Structure formats: C-alpha cells, structure tokens
Amino acid sequence: MKSLSKFFIASMATAAMLSACSSKSATETEKVAPFVTETAQWADSATVGKSSVSVSIRAQYPAKGPSNLVNATRAWIAATLACSDTLIAGVHEHENDANDLFKYVGGELIKESQADLRSSKEPGMEYEFMWDITAPVASDSCVTYTSNFYCYTGGAHGSTQVMQNTFDAQGIPFTTETMFAPESLDSLRQLVATNLANQYFHEANVDAMKANLILSGDNVPLPSTDPAFYPNGVRFVYQQYEIAPYSAGLPECTIPYSVIRPYLSPAAAALIP
Secondary structure, eight states: OOOOOHHHHHHHHHHHHHTTTTTTTOOOOOOOOOOOOEEEEEEEEEETTTTTEEEEEEEEEEESSSHHHOOOOOOHHHHHHHOSHHHHHHOOOOOOOTHHHHHHHHHHHHHHHHHHHOOOOTTTTTEEEEEEEEEEEOOOOHHHEEEEEEOOOOOOHHHHEEEEEEEETTTTTHHHHHHHHHGGHHHHHHHHHHHHHHHHHHOHHHHHHHHGGGOOSSSSSSSSSSEEETTTTTEEEEOOOTTTTTGGGEEEEEEHHHHHHHHHHHHHTTTOO
C-alpha cells in the first residue's frame, strides 16, 4: 500500500476491462424511461497508534431507469472504486446497493491500511482515500459519469486520478475509438493539442505549450482516459505525469460540440445532448 501506482493501475485496468466487455457497438438511441440518480455518501476513519486512515465516498448513484444503463453505470462506479487487488476480486458483488458497496470498499481499505500502518516505521502517517463521483450529463440519449479520486499513502504529496465515460441509452460506453471516426484521429489529436494550449496552459500555440510538458516526442498524444460528453462539449483529460509534471495538475480541455461534431462517429454524433 505504500506505492500509489498500485491503486491507480488497478482501478484504471478494471474500468478498461469493463468497457472492453461490451461486444455491442453504440447504437441509435431508443426511447427509454428517464435515468435517475440519488446522492449517496459514506465516510469512516480509524487510528493505529499515532497514525490514521480515512475514507470518504460520495456519488450520484444510479437509482432507476433503463436496466442496461443502470447496470452498466453501477458496474462502472464499482470498477472505479476497485483500487486494490482485494477490491478488484469482490467489488462487483456489492454494486446493486450504494451503501453496501461504499461500506465494503471503505471497510476493506481501512482494514488494509491498518495492517500497513502497523508495519510502518513512520509514525504519524495519515492515509486518505476520497472519491467524488458525478453524472454531469444525464439525458434521454446518453449519460456521462466522472470519478475524481484522491489518494495519499505517504510521500511528498497525494495523487489524483480522473476517470470518465459516456454511455448510450443501451449502457454501452464510448471509447476514443468508438466516439470518433477512425480517419479523424490524427486531426483530432491536433485539435485537442491546440485547445489544451489555449484553455489550460494559456499559451498562444502548441509549440509554446511544449515548454510545460514532459513528452519525449514532438506530438502531443490523445489522453489515455476516454473522452466524455459534458454539457458544453467533449472533455479530454490527462492524468498526472501523463504529459506534464505534477505541478501542472491534470491538463484538460473541453471542445464545443459545434467544433468537434465533424470528428465524431455517426453513433456519437446522433447522441449529442
């Protein structure tokens, strides 16, 4: 538990497997019952000598709506909470009830942290795990979920991870490859780089922005995290250290629908909110 990479690799891998499990491609939206969420939250803490651990989870949890969509988004939330090997193995057994899921995740993390803190030679450690999971888009045609996860288990600073996905009305999550036309990906990469330079780094152009980055090549890649529909456009977000140093945070940009529409696949373009 002393390595943050274990938590992030586990949760990103689980979410990726969840997306890959769908063999269906995104289809045209059918008329469905409204998708409804309810806010659920859970928090607890424990001490080990002079050290402590705290866990906080808050989410707009899927309450009712089309069964495929409710099941898919609940599974996605469970996957984003699976930040350790134990949780990967058991988290989906609890996804049908938010309180049960959060209690299970929090309880396992506190138990694992207590064991780690007992063996630690650094007194006064304060482990922290915190999730804020929201649905910025929940329309008749699609739902977007985003998870902000902060974790601190020692070292100079904590780390933050952002996960996001947009689901069609059938519960099928979009990836970069299914949201955009294959022939548009190179042009899309350049469009994202330009908007990243202007919106996030406040630079006049991409070349000026590169002084802020830690890339080895000339091209700014598309984010490893899938893009997602937001109220004002498609959001692209990079993880810490993906293209920039820790001090730069999580670089992101949102490209308006009016600009990005020509790059979208037909299935994605049909779902623009």
